[in-house]
Amino acid sequence: MANDTYPMTPAGQQHLRDELRKIKEIDRPDNVREIESALEHGDLRENAEYHAAKERQGTLEGRLRYLEYRLSNAMVIDPATVSMERVAFGATVTVLDMDTDTEKTYTIVGEDEADADRGRISITAPLSRAMLGKEAGDEATIKLPKGERSLEVISVEYKAVD
Numbered sequence: 001m002a003n004d005t006y007p008m009t010p011a012g013q014q015h016l017r018d019e020l021r022k023i024k025e026i027d028r029p030d031n032v033r034e035i036e037s038a039l040e041h042g043d044l045r046e047n048a049e050y051h052a053a054k055e056r057q058g059t060l061e062g063r064l065r066y067l068e069y070r071l072s073n074a075m076v077i078d079p080a081t082v083s084m085e086r087v088a089f090g091a092t093v094t095v096l097d098m099d100t101d102t103e104k105t106y107t108i109v110g111e112d113e114a115d116a117d118r119g120r121i122s123i124t125a126p127l128s129r130a131m132l133g134k135e136a137g138d139e140a141t142i143k144l145p146k147g148e149r150s151l152e153v154i155s156v157e158y159k160a161v162d
Helices: 010-039 048-072 126-131
Strands: 006-008 072-078 091-097 102-109 120-122 140-146 147-158
Touching: 006 010, 010 048, 010 072, 048 072, 048 120, 102 126, 120 126, 126 140, 126 147
Parallel strands: 006 072, 102 120
Antiparallel strands: 091 102, 091 147, 140 147
């Protein structure tokens, strides 16, 4: 795990930086105040506020370490600077589902940026892996637990991700 790198877009990197800053500048100081306030209530064995604040402290510290690790191992790729025909990280891909005859558009992003509701899928998702290396006109087959699904790649473009 020492040499792991995590691909992400500049927007994804900024989102993680913003979250890290919020934890350091807002959430942690608030949590310290919660702990101090709870300590004033006396007996810690029966102090639910204290235990909840300490649990939150652990959660915040875990998230902070995770964000610092991901950012320190980030491989930032700006899709707007990519010029190629094949599907790779950062591509916005329009596909035709050959089973349902419906078109969908996906943008392939880093794991921390994935958001299915916005059409953003992780580079590690089965759908992304099936499309990698394909170009317009190629067929991609996705192996799913309920069987295979066939997609035709309609278009591949690279543009900034917000």
